[in-house]
Amino acid sequence: MADENSPEGLEAFTAYWLELFSYGYETNDWAPFEAVTDPGCRTCENLKAEVQKHYESGGWIDGGGISLNSTNTEFVENTTGSINSFIDITQNEILYFDSSGIEVKGSKKTEPVLGVSIAYWEVDHWVMLDFGSPEGS
Amino acid sequence: MxxxxxxxxxxxxxxxxxxxxxxxxxxxxxxxxxxxxxxxxxxxxxxxxxxxxxxxxxxxxxxxxxxxxxxxxxxxxxxxxxxxxxxxxxxxxxxxxxxxxxxxxxxxxxxxxxxxxxxxxxxxxxxxxxxxxxxxxxxxxxxxxxxxxxAPEEAPIVITLEEFQKQPVLAATIVSQPSNFGLRNAHSNVYAQAQEQEFTFEFQDAEIVLKARPVSYQWNYGDGTGATTTTPGGPVDGAAFDTETPTSHQYTRTGDFQLILTTYFAGDYSVDGGPFQPVAGEAAVVSEPHLMSIWRTEGHNVSENCIENPQGIGCAAPTR
Known part of the structure; x- marks a missing residue:
């Protein structure tokens, strides 16, 4: 359904996209994520860079999966032709292990967080343009 | 346009x-x-x-x-x-x-x-x-x-970690149970008491309100081991010898150990009453070293008390 240009399709795509994001945390494999994410998404780049930095130092990450609690979209194209949704998400506990397997840092499971996602229907598939907190907040 | x-x-x-x-x-x-x-x-x-x-x-x-x-x-x-x-x-x-x-x-x-x-x-x-x-x-x-x-001609005021570290953030207090004593190989309960703190100061002609909240605790037990926890831990009921808690530690040797705790604080700041935003990075605050005195136990059956037999086992001052 994530390949449909409809509100339901966008919601399915958003859930799928968050799964790819979570997959990146666990594996540091960002190819599937980047394939459907615009490089202009600064939150994505920031978080990805932190995860990559940790893996590059020889460590790994357990957890960090982001789940989608609910979405809310008008499904109307904005001035640049993309679609805004408000998304309610929760991120699981993140455990950071160093190269010798010692847990060096952790962050707890978050409370539900309100974010905005901006997606663009590109010919035959969705692309995530931006993801983060609502402007003005 | x-x-x-x-x-x-x-x-x-x-x-x-x-x-x-x-x-x-x-x-x-x-x-x-x-x-x-x-x-x-x-x-x-x-x-x-x-x-x-x-x-x-x-x-x-x-x-x-x-x-x-x-x-x-x-x-x-x-x-x-x-x-x-x-x-x-x-x-x-x-x-x-x-x-x-x-x-x-x-x-x-x-x-x-x-x-x-x-x-x-x-x-x-x-x-x-x-x-x-x-x-x-x-x-x-x-x-x-x-x-x-x-509108945005002026660069936004950003409070860096360096500025955050300049604030007099109160270190956590270390508490161990019971008192400063523990037993070899037993779970000695130690925990931190850290507080959320708020600071108000002038920075680049703006009034900054900075809130610091403890987020993680790095324990150096003084016996060559350490751990990092996201919980400060807490007291346990009773005599508290040998009760495992998220922050308890097992010393494998007897002796006096200086326990050193570094508490990491996350900061959120507001510029001139604006919305709170996070400081990038966490401020490390080291607490006063805490003495842990670790003893071993030895059990004996006796038939007299120390008044009846001052030379009896356990009647002399304890040795490790």
Missing amino acids: SAALKTIALVAFLIALVASSTPAIDEEAGPSAGITESGWVNAGNTVRQAVGGGKRAPTMGRVDAQPAALPEDDGISYTYVRACTAGAGSDLDPATCPRMDAQCDAQDDGILVNWIELDSTVRPATRTPTGRSSCMYPGEAPAPPIEGVE
């Missing part, structure tokens, strides 16, 4: 934002990839960046022959709708509005609104969401997004 030019101005603004908020992640505290940490930034309405033959998102398609002309009435105006009710139709979850409006916490009763572009150069006039949102507070007219794009 043409829509295309506005888009360029918006993109330029976003780039300027990226450049100005250099995230000074503290090396010691380590990076953080949590969504609620510093990496989580505003999502704005941008155009698709051309990668791998990707098409640009359609813009409004109007071309202005004199892009340098002064702004004039171009028939474009802005209006707003409440974000939580927009698009919800008749099945609005009662929790949606409080959840969304909680983002606007600079004052009471803040409301998150979405901006709509009204184009009256065409008949009938069109309404197009701009993809931008902002907070509206009682008694104040919210600023349309266009002003937000053109």
Whole structure:
């Protein structure tokens, strides 16, 4: 359904996209994520860079999966032709292990967080343009 | 001003934002990839960046022959709708509005609104969401997004970790049970008492309110081992010899050990009463060393007390 240009399709795509994001945390494999994410998404780049930095130092990450609690979209194209949704998400506990397997840092499971996602229907598939907190907040 | 030019101005603004908020992640505290940490930034309405033959998102398609002309009435105006009710139709979850409006916490009763572009150069006039949102507070007219794009001439005031570390953040107090004693190989309960703290100071002619909250605890037990916990731990009931807790430790040798605790504080700051935003990185505050005196136990059966037999076992001063 994530390949449909409809509100339901966008919601399915958003859930799928968050799964790819979570997959990146666990594996540091960002190819599937980047394939459907615009490089202009600064939150994505920031978080990805932190995860990559940790893996590059020889460590790994357990957890960090982001789940989608609910979405809310008008499904109307904005001035640049993309679609805004408000998304309610929760991120699981993140455990950071160093190269010798010692847990060096952790962050707890978050409370539900309100974010905005901006997606663009590109010919035959969705692309995530931006993801983060609502402007003005 | 043409829509295309506005888009360029918006993109330029976003780039300027990226450049100005250099995230000074503290090396010691380590990076953080949590969504609620510093990496989580505003999502704005941008155009698709051309990668791998990707098409640009359609813009409004109007071309202005004199892009340098002064702004004039171009028939474009802005209006707003409440974000939580927009698009919800008749099945609005009662929790949606409080959840969304909680983002606007600079004052009471803040409301998150979405901006709509009204184009009256065409008949009938069109309404197009701009993809931008902002907070509206009682008694104040919210600023349309266009002003937000053109206004930011001053660099935003950013409180760095360096500034955060200059604040007199009170270190955590270390408590161990019972008193400063523990038994070899038993779980000795130690825990931290750290407080959320608030500081007000002047920085670049602005009044900064900085809130520090403890987020993690790095324990150096003084016996060559250590651990990092996100919980401060807490007291346990009773005599508390040998009770395992998230922060307890098993000493494998007897002796006196200096326990050193480093507490990491996350900071959130507000500039001139504005919204709170996180400081990139965490401030490390070291507590006073705490003495842990570790003993071993030895059991014997006796038939006399120490008054009857002062030379009896356990009647002399203890040795390790």
